[in-house]
Amino acid sequence: MAVARILFPMPLPEPFDYAVPEDLDVEEGSYVAAPLGKHQRLGIVVEMLGDEAAEGRTLKAVSEVYPTPPMTKAMRDFLAFAARYTVSHPGHLLSMALRARAGLLPSATETVFTATGETPPRMTEARAKVLDVMAAADDPMTAAQIAEAAGVSSGVVRGLAEAGALRATDVPTDPPFPPVNPDLPGATLTAEQAEAATELCAAVREDIFHTFLIDGVTGSGKTEVYFEAIAETLRGDPEAQVLVLLPEIALTQAILSRFTARFGAAPAPWHSGLSDKERRRTWRETAHGRARIVIGARSALFLPFRKLKLIIVDEEHDGSFKQEDGVTYHARDMSVMRGKLEEAVVVLASATPALETVVNAEMGRYTRLKLSARPGAARLPDVELVDLRADPPAKGMWLSSRLVHEMRATLAAGEQTLLFLNRRGYAPLVICKACGERLKTPGTENWLTEHRYTNRLVCHVTGYSILKPQMCPHCGAADSLMGVGPGVERVAEEVRVLMPHARIEIFSSDTAQGGDATRGIVERMENGEIDVLIGTQIVAKGHNFPNLTLVGVVDADSGMKGGDLRAGERTYQLLSQVAGRAGRAERPGRALVQTYAPDNPAMLALADGDRDGFLQIERDVRAELGLPPFGRLAAVILSAPSAEMVDQAARDVAALAPNGQGIELFGPAPAPITVLRGRHRRRFLVKSPRNVDLSAYMSAWLGKIKLPAAVRMSVDIDPYSFL
Structure with missing residues (x-):
C-alpha cells in the first residue's frame, strides 16, 4: 500500500504519513481529507512514498480525494521557499493558499427559467405578469427572482414551467468567468x-x-x-x-x-x-x-x-x-x-x-x-514648492494663499483640483483644553482621530471607536475636547468656506468602503461632477482624470517623521505619484507642494524632476550604512501584558542569539508603539551583509527560544514598517 506524506494547514512540526487505499487516486499535490485526532482535516500530499514505507507501520488511511487538479510542484516549491524565507511554519503558508476551501468542490447548481414563447392553456393575471417579466429579461432568472419581479408566488412560475411556457435549466451557482479575447485591438502605441x-x-x-x-x-x-x-x-x-x-x-x-x-x-x-x-x-x-x-x-x-x-x-x-x-x-x-x-x-x-x-x-x-514621455499632447505637470515659512496659511487654516488662488483660478477655468493629505478623519489628535489630556486608545499609546461626519473618535491602528464624549474623560470638563491638526474632513470644511460654490468630495477608505463606492467617486470625477477632490493616498495610484489640472499637497512633510529608513524614498514616491495625476490629457497640469522643509532632498528632487539624483543620494547613504539593498534586516518584536514580563523575556531572548559573521544585533528597545492593545512591546533589529542567509540565522535563533505562554513573538524578514 502506497504512503502519502500530508501537510496540513496548521502549525504542526512536519507532514504526517498516511496509507493510500487502492480505490483512491492520490498523487503528489492532491487535495485530500485525512483523520487528524478526532476530526477529518484538509491537507496537501507533498510526497508519495513507495509500498516499503508502510512496512511494519500502522498508518491511518486517506479518507477522500477532492475533485480538484493537484497543486503543481512549482506551487508546492513556492510555499516551501516562502516558509523558509519568512521563518514561518509551512502549514501557515499552506493555509494562505487555501483561503477559499469551498472552491475545492464543484459548484452547486440552481434552476433558472427562460421563456419558450408558448402560451399556457390557461392564462391568469399572475401568469401574465410573469410572462411580461420574462419578455423583458435579458438573462435567465431563478423562480424566486421572477416571483419577486412579478409580484407573484414561486408556484406561479413552476406552474408555467409545467405548462411549457417556461423552460427550466440547471446551471452552476458559480459560473465560469466569461472567456477573454487576446485578439481584440489594443491602443495605438508610441x-x-x-x-x-x-x-x-x-x-x-x-x-x-x-x-x-x-x-x-x-x-x-x-x-x-x-x-x-x-x-x-x-x-x-x-x-x-x-x-x-x-x-x-x-x-x-x-x-x-x-x-x-x-x-x-x-x-x-x-x-x-x-x-x-x-x-x-x-x-x-x-x-x-x-x-x-x-x-x-x-x-x-x-x-x-x-x-x-x-x-x-x-x-x-x-x-x-x-x-x-x-x-x-x-x-x-x-x-x-x-x-x-x-x-x-x-x-x-x-x-x-x-x-x-x-x-x-x-x-x-x-x-x-x-x-520617458506621456503619449500625445499630455506632458508631465510642473511642480512648485510652496514654502510655508514664507507663505503660511491664515490662523486656524491649512491652505496657503498661493494654493487657494490657484484653486479658484482652476475652478473658474472649468477644471478640477485634487488636494492630497494622507490623514483620514477631521483631526489626528484630540486634546482637552482644560487639562491638556490627549485622548488615546485604551491599552495603547495611539492617539484617537476625530471623525466629525460620524461624530466618533477612531483608532486607525486597532479599529477602536467611540462616540465623541461630551466631557473630558480625565478631568470631566464639559465641551473641552478640541481636534488638533488637519485631516481630510477639516480640509474639506476649509474649502467649503473658501469656495462655497464648488462641488467637493472626500476620497478615503472611510468614504470609499467597497467597490461600488469607489467606482462612484472615480466615475463622478471622470465625468466632471466634482470640482475639488480631497483624498488620502488612495487617490495617488492609477487614476486617470482628464480634466484634473491642479494638484495641491497640503502637508508634504508628514511622511518624513520617525526613524523609517525609507521615509525619504517613500515620501518622494507618494508625492510624485500624486503630482502625476495632473495634466494627463490635453490641458497642462501643475502641482503645488506645501512644505516647511523646501531644502529637503526629496522636495528638491520633486521640484526639479530629478528622480535619479534623489535615488543616488539614497543609494549612497544606505551603502555607507549597509542598509537594504546593500545589506539585510530582520526585526523581532516581543509583547507581554506587563513591562516587567516583556523586559525579562527580551533579556532571555537576547542571551540566546547565536554568533554570526557580520551579524549585528540592536536592542532590545521599546518599540515606537510601546503599548498596543494592552501589551507592552520590545523590539530587536538584526542587520547582516547581503551575502548572509539571514533567514537561516533567524531560524537557528528562534529554535532555541522557549517563551512563557503570556509572551508573544513576531518575526519580520526585510521589515518595511518600523513600528
Whole structure:
C-alpha cells in the first residue's frame, strides 16, 4: 500500500504519513481529507512514498480525494521557499493558499427559467405578469427572482414551467468567468511603447523566467505596454494564465474597465472586499485553469494557478505589497521567486521604482524598459514648492494663499483640483483644553482621530471607536475636547468656506468602503461632477482624470517623521505619484507642494524632476550604512501584558542569539508603539551583509527560544514598517 506524506494547514512540526487505499487516486499535490485526532482535516500530499514505507507501520488511511487538479510542484516549491524565507511554519503558508476551501468542490447548481414563447392553456393575471417579466429579461432568472419581479408566488412560475411556457435549466451557482479575447485591438502605441512591448512579447514567447522593470513616468502608458504582453501570453498558449497584482482594492476596481475594453471580459478578481461566494469562484476557476487572467491584491500570489506564465506587479514600489500581519512577506519579492519557479515572465511596473528594484536592474538581474514621455499632447505637470515659512496659511487654516488662488483660478477655468493629505478623519489628535489630556486608545499609546461626519473618535491602528464624549474623560470638563491638526474632513470644511460654490468630495477608505463606492467617486470625477477632490493616498495610484489640472499637497512633510529608513524614498514616491495625476490629457497640469522643509532632498528632487539624483543620494547613504539593498534586516518584536514580563523575556531572548559573521544585533528597545492593545512591546533589529542567509540565522535563533505562554513573538524578514 502506497504512503502519502500530508501537510496540513496548521502549525504542526512536519507532514504526517498516511496509507493510500487502492480505490483512491492520490498523487503528489492532491487535495485530500485525512483523520487528524478526532476530526477529518484538509491537507496537501507533498510526497508519495513507495509500498516499503508502510512496512511494519500502522498508518491511518486517506479518507477522500477532492475533485480538484493537484497543486503543481512549482506551487508546492513556492510555499516551501516562502516558509523558509519568512521563518514561518509551512502549514501557515499552506493555509494562505487555501483561503477559499469551498472552491475545492464543484459548484452547486440552481434552476433558472427562460421563456419558450408558448402560451399556457390557461392564462391568469399572475401568469401574465410573469410572462411580461420574462419578455423583458435579458438573462435567465431563478423562480424566486421572477416571483419577486412579478409580484407573484414561486408556484406561479413552476406552474408555467409545467405548462411549457417556461423552460427550466440547471446551471452552476458559480459560473465560469466569461472567456477573454487576446485578439481584440489594443491602443495605438508610441514608438517607445511599441519597443518595450516588443521586448516583453519576445520574452513571453521564449517561455523562460525573466524579470523586467517598466520604468515609466506617470501617464506614460505602462498599462498599455503590459497589456500587449498579456495578449501575447494568452495567444501563445491556450492554457496559460496571467496574474496582475495591484496594491489597493480601489485601484483594482478602477482598472477593471480597462481590462474589459482590451480583452472583452473582466478578469477574475481576488481581494479582501469580495464575498465568500466570489472568492470561492475565483479560487476554483484558477485551480482548474479556467481563469485566464486574475487581478488582485498581494494575497492573489498564493492562488493555485495551473499554468502561470506571466506575473505583473503594478506600482511595484508601493508599501501595501508588504504583508505586516501573520506571515510577513513582500509580494513584489515573492512574485519574482514564484516566477522563477514557474518559469514565467515577471513584470514590475512603476513611475517611481523602489531603490531595491533599481539596483537589481542596474546589476543586470532585471531588464529595464524606459518610458520617458506621456503619449500625445499630455506632458508631465510642473511642480512648485510652496514654502510655508514664507507663505503660511491664515490662523486656524491649512491652505496657503498661493494654493487657494490657484484653486479658484482652476475652478473658474472649468477644471478640477485634487488636494492630497494622507490623514483620514477631521483631526489626528484630540486634546482637552482644560487639562491638556490627549485622548488615546485604551491599552495603547495611539492617539484617537476625530471623525466629525460620524461624530466618533477612531483608532486607525486597532479599529477602536467611540462616540465623541461630551466631557473630558480625565478631568470631566464639559465641551473641552478640541481636534488638533488637519485631516481630510477639516480640509474639506476649509474649502467649503473658501469656495462655497464648488462641488467637493472626500476620497478615503472611510468614504470609499467597497467597490461600488469607489467606482462612484472615480466615475463622478471622470465625468466632471466634482470640482475639488480631497483624498488620502488612495487617490495617488492609477487614476486617470482628464480634466484634473491642479494638484495641491497640503502637508508634504508628514511622511518624513520617525526613524523609517525609507521615509525619504517613500515620501518622494507618494508625492510624485500624486503630482502625476495632473495634466494627463490635453490641458497642462501643475502641482503645488506645501512644505516647511523646501531644502529637503526629496522636495528638491520633486521640484526639479530629478528622480535619479534623489535615488543616488539614497543609494549612497544606505551603502555607507549597509542598509537594504546593500545589506539585510530582520526585526523581532516581543509583547507581554506587563513591562516587567516583556523586559525579562527580551533579556532571555537576547542571551540566546547565536554568533554570526557580520551579524549585528540592536536592542532590545521599546518599540515606537510601546503599548498596543494592552501589551507592552520590545523590539530587536538584526542587520547582516547581503551575502548572509539571514533567514537561516533567524531560524537557528528562534529554535532555541522557549517563551512563557503570556509572551508573544513576531518575526519580520526585510521589515518595511518600523513600528
